[in-house]
Amino acid sequence: MTVARAARTGAVLLAGVLLLTACGSGSSGTSAGGTGKEPITLTVDLFGSFGYKQAGLYEKYEKLNPGITIKETDTEDEADYWKALQTRLAGGGGLADVQGIEVGRISSVVQRQSDKFEDLGAFGAKKLEKDFAEGKWSAATTADGRILGLGTDVGPEALCYRSDLLEKAGLPTDRDELAEKWSTWDGYLDLGRQYKKKAPKGSRWIDSVGSLYSIMTGQEEERYYDSSGELIHTSNPAVKKAWDTAVDAAEDGLSAELDQWSPEWNQAFSSGSFATIPCPSWMLSYIKGQVGEKGAGTWDVAKLPEGAGNWGGSYLSVPKGAKHPKEAFELVKWLTAEEQQAELFTEQGLFPSNLGAIDRVRKYEDPYFSRAPIGEIFGAAAEQAPVQVLGVHDGDIHQQFTNALSEVEKKGTPSMRAWDNAVKGVDNVLG
Amino acid sequence: MTVLAPPPRSGAPAKDTAAGRPSRPSRSTGAGRQHHGGRLAHAILIVAVLFSAFPFYWTIVAATRSNADLAQTPPSLLPGPNLLPNIRAVLEEADIGKALLNSLIVSGSVTVGTVLCSTLAGFAFAKLRFRGRGALLAVTVGTMMIPPQLGVIPLFMMIAELQWVNQLQAVILPGLVSAFGVFFMRQYLVQSLPDELIEAGRVDGASTARIFWSIVVPVARPGMAVLGMLTFMASWNDFFWPIVALSSQEPTVQVALRQLGGGYVNDQSVIMAGTLLGTLPVLLVFGLLGRQIVGGIMQGAVKG
Amino acid sequence: MTLHATAPPAVRTRAERRARARRRLTPYAYVAPFFALFAAFGLFPLLYTAYVSLYRVELQTPGEMEWRGLDNYTALLGDEFFWTALRNTFTIGVISTVPQLLMALGLAHLLNYRLRARAFYRVAMLLPYATSVAAATLVFAQLFGRDFGLINWVLGLAGIHPVDWQSGTWSSQIAVSTIVIWRWTGYNTLIYLAGMQSVPAELYEAAAIDGASRRQQFLHVTLPGLRPTIVFTVVVSTIGATQLFGEPLLYEGKITGGISHQYQTLGLYMYEQGWGYFHLGRAAAIAWVMFSLIVLLVGVNAALARRRKLQEASR
Incomplete structure (x- = not known):
């Protein structure tokens, strides 16, 4: 093939591309006016897994509301999603009718960008207040009472464990007995030290000390910010306690030293590298996905030491740039209503923030997790979990601490130095 | 070194002496070309080729296995049966089909635009006389040093202002600026387009535009093809700007891969x-075009 | 001539002038598309970055710009993560560039022999160049896995303890550099090969007549002849190393470049500040520092090359 021939081939290819470009730009302006009975398309932009599509909720809504079509786009990584959402809010264009907001970001929205979202109170959201858990509701409400989002799921915390591995190590496997033994975090670590002595080869007590730290800080009302919005990450005794406990676990070799969300961590679910993992309710479906059917019955769920906590959860909001704000609100209202939230829990493991839904699922037991009464465990946790104060940079600050703890467990960095690194990292985040 | 070593006429195979092979008249300018590569040379080259190729092979192996297979010791080194389910899963996670199409649109448009702009400007720099030519050429070459990260922030603010975030033109238009392309085409035309051809055109009364289309472009075509291939690959693989300007809703292949990873x-x-x-x-x-690309890179190296 | 003189002079000069003006302006029309695009998408952003770097600007509130003067720059001087990133950029640059160019030189030398399957070798070695940073990094990230990575498995066969290719400073930098080396060695090999082939054969013949061995020929004919090419590749690799971004970002998919920033480069640090934490002003300052660094390095390179040349000439 000569160069000239190559050029010709290239030219043909490119001509095709240009044609495609023409087609592509021609079809981009599709959106109906949305007045009266004209059919409209609602766009929903989410991150991670909200499970609406999988649970068939859109189809149901479309059937209930003829003329409405729902189109969902989804970004797997929340950090990416947040970046894209911020840039579009700054630019004012390309926003969907409904945008998902992670709980760690909601205070950033409430404090910095409340003018960029619709006040759902204007559509009558106020009378929904009694339906939702109080903390969930207040976090998305501005000081002057504007409602910027409705709560979807929450992340009440528990401990998931491999009963088969515990049995091999000669430890109790009953969830109530365990909950009693690890009624304190010290008790939990003690049990870990016992496990270590007789554990199957290559198996540790917990996946990573970062997850231990995360779950413990999730039990506090104040984590990195106090209720006036001041940073307290260096002075908060609760942060320090969680840190020290995590360091203890690392130094005693209780951790499998796996970064959460890393490929190794994913693979370790089935290989049995760890016996327990702190699990917010959404972690359950993650475990099922990782381990598959062959692991059914090997996992169980027990109550958390030292009270309840929350990790994660989300909101649905309507940005000012939405084309159909009214219809978008109706959809949000429906998706966060009792029936739908209850269904999402049983189908997708996403625990409801809607009080009615919490009652509905109270009796639910999960066959995969040895028929653990997860409706009751998580329900109690959701009710008892403190309403956490979240600040503007909460998620990024948290990342600095878990990174520093990874240094402790993986590189043997002394606790003091790692702590300094975390604090410096926080300064870097704040800029 | 001034003493002439008598070339060994026969016998002892001259492994180390260059004069060892009176052999064929070396036509090519190539340096060691008069030597045949020995077994060792082949062995080393094959190792290098294996180093180049292994990651591709591994991609195929891993793509046809399951996650559990990959978490085994010893690892599986042969392809497995899982390609289709994996591809199905990919299509659920990231819209690779759309990404491929987007990448084709972006890279195609960037290639056409860049080659055109570069040929126009390269022709002017090579063959037309105008005030400020030297200075403008110097500026062009100088901009090759600017790291792409440098302009990203205002560029982003611009496209946000224009509401182009997540739209392909946000990636296409900045992609058209190629100082390298201009320089490449200038060098090419300086060397391969004789002034007489242009003069002849002028004598015939052809306008500059006429001269460009009917004299310059035919001569420039091989150079344009090379530039086109290099631009296409660079644009296809471009990473930094697309992940800033686009998201997984309107991904190029690289954005989709970043999402997967x-x-x-x-x-x-x-x-x-x-x-x-x-x-x-x-x-x-x-x-399809490997040899042309190899030739193009080598050609560009000598000229650049 | 007399014929011409009879023509009305005014009309003729006007037409002529117009034609001349057109001819004088035409060239600008040819460079205009490039320079228009360059002005909009190259020059303007460049200058505007300098402007932004003097302010505190947050991506979430781009309208609120707060004058900071040179504070963004002076803050970098006291910023430990900046220095870490600078150091990492340098060490990764050296680990990835030096072996890469040396190998490329050796391979080019071999490819310059009369060889069977020459074309095959060339194309095969250039293959990595055709893959994207993203694809290459994802594959290597897996090969370098701590628990189930192929590389640790092979090391294990040799009796070596598994290496944590993610958390260790050197190990992670070597891993990231390997990706760079993999992608660019073949390309540089071809560049060197082209340079070698443009060394005139007579020089070799003369050297051969002088009785120079292959090795001596390589040292005294090939390398000096290759000097401009080597300078070119060193400059290009230096620029590439200074801008390194995709590999460290995708290696673990973290904007921090590892749990202790151990392989975070300047490019990635800029991305973290700008698009991780939304501090656009600071990110702009980092961008300008990177630019200055490149200009400085290229300048040093050029100066060195020039000095060598002068020395050679005066010898």
């Missing part, structure tokens, strides 16, 4: 299947 897709074999899908088109182009 972002840590939330928890199946390694699926990630590898995505990588395979995203790389296949370039590999196909490379398979």
Whole structure:
């Protein structure tokens, strides 16, 4: 093939591309006016897994509301999603009718960008207040009472464990007995030290000390910010306690030293590298996905030491740039209503923030997790979990601490130095 | 070194002496070309080729296995039966089809635009006389040093202002600026377009535009083809700006791959299947035009 | 001539002038598309970055710009993460560039022999160049896995303890550099090969007549002849190393470049500040520092090359 021939081939290819470009730009302006009975398309932009599509909720809504079509786009990584959402809010264009907001970001929205979202109170959201858990509701409400989002799921915390591995190590496997033994975090670590002595080869007590730290800080009302919005990450005794406990676990070799969300961590679910993992309710479906059917019955769920906590959860909001704000609100209202939230829990493991839904699922037991009464465990946790104060940079600050703890467990960095690194990292985040 | 070593006429195979082979008249300018490569040379080259090729092979192996297979010791080194399920999973996680199409649109448009702009400007710099030519050429060459990251922030603010975030033109238009292309085409035309041809055209009364289309472009075509291939590959693989300007809703292949590797897709074999899908088109182009690309790079190296 | 003189002079000069003006302006029309695009998408952003770097600007509130003067720059001087990133950029640059160019030189030398399957070798070695940073990094990230990576498995066969290719400073930098080396060695090999082939054969013949061995020929004919090419590749690799971004970002998919920033490069640090934490002003300052660094390095390179040349000439 000569160069000239190559050029010709290239030219043909490119001509095709240009044609495609023409087609592509021609079809981009599709959106109906949305007045009266004209059919409209609602766009929903989410991150991670909200499970609406999988649970068939859109189809149901479309059937209930003829003329409405729902189109969902989804970004797997929340950090990416947040970046894209911020840039579009700054630019004012390309926003969907409904945008998902992670709980760690909601205070950033409430404090910095409340003018960029619709006040759902204007559509009558106020009378929904009694339906939702109080903390969930207040976090998305501005000081002057504007409602910027409705709560979807929450992340009440528990401990998931491999009963088969515990049995091999000669430890109790009953969830109530365990909950009693690890009624304190010290008790939990003690049990870990016992496990270590007789554990199957290559198996540790917990996946990573970062997850231990995360779950413990999730039990506090104040984590990195106090209720006036001041940073307290260096002075908060609760942060320090969680840190020290995590360091203890690392130094005693209780951790499998796996970064959460890393490929190794994913693979370790089935290989049995760890016996327990702190699990917010959404972690359950993650475990099922990782381990598959062959692991059914090997996992169980027990109550958390030292009270309840929350990790994660989300909101649905309507940005000012939405084309159909009214219809978008109706959809949000429906998706966060009792029936739908209850269904999402049983189908997708996403625990409801809607009080009615919490009652509905109270009796639910999960066959995969040895028929653990997860409706009751998580329900109690959701009710008892403190309403956490979240600040503007909460998620990024948290990342600095878990990174520093990874240094402790993986590189043997002394606790003091790692702590300094975390604090410096926080300064870097704040800029 | 002034003493002439008598060339060994016969016997002792001259392994180390260059004069060892009176052999064929070396036509080519090539340096060691008069030597044949020995077995050792082949052995080393084969090792290098294996180093180059192994990651591709591994991609195929991993893409056809399951996540559990990959978490085994010893690892499986042969392809397995899981390609289709993995690809199906990829298509659920990231819209690779759309990404491929977008990448084709972006790279195609960038290639056409860049080659055109570069040929126009390269022709002017090579063959037309105008005030400020030297200075403008110097500026052009100087901009090759600017790191792409430098302009990203205002560029982003611009496209945000224009509401182009997440739209392909946000990636296409900045992609058209190629100082390298201009310089490349200038060098090419300086060397391969004789002034007499242009003079002849002028004598015939042809306008500059006429001269450009009917004299310059035909001569420039091979150079344009080379530039086109290099631009296409560079644009296809461009990473920094697309991940800033686009998101997974309107991804190019690289954006989609970044999404797959972002840590939330928890199946390694699926990630590898995505990588395979995203790389296949370039590999196909490379398979078809590999020798031309090799030639183009070497040509560019000598001229640049 | 007399014929011409009879023509009305005014009309003729006007037409002529117009034609001349047109001819004088035409060239600008040819460079205009490039320079228009360059002005909009190259020059303007460049200058505007300098402007932004003097302010505190947050991506979430781009309208609120707060004058900071040179504070963004002076803050970098006291910023430990900046220095870490600078150091990492340098060490990764050296680990990835030096072996890469040396190998490329050796391979080019071999490819310059009369060889069977020459074309095959060339194309095969250039293959990595055709893959994207993203694809290459994802594959290597897996090969370098701590628990189930192929590389640790092979090391294990040799009796070596598994290496944590993610958390260790050197190990992670070597891993990231390997990706760079893999992608660019073949390309540089071809560049060197082209340079070698443009060394005139007579020089070799003369050297051969002088009785120079292959090795001596390589040292005294090939390398000096290759000097401009080597300078070119060193400059290009230096620029590439300074801008390194995709590999460290995708290696673990973290904007921090590892749990202790151990392989975070300047490019990635800029991305973290700008698009991780939304501090656009600071990110702009980092961008300008990178630019200055490149200009400085290229300048040093050029100066060195020039000095060598002068020395050679005066010898």
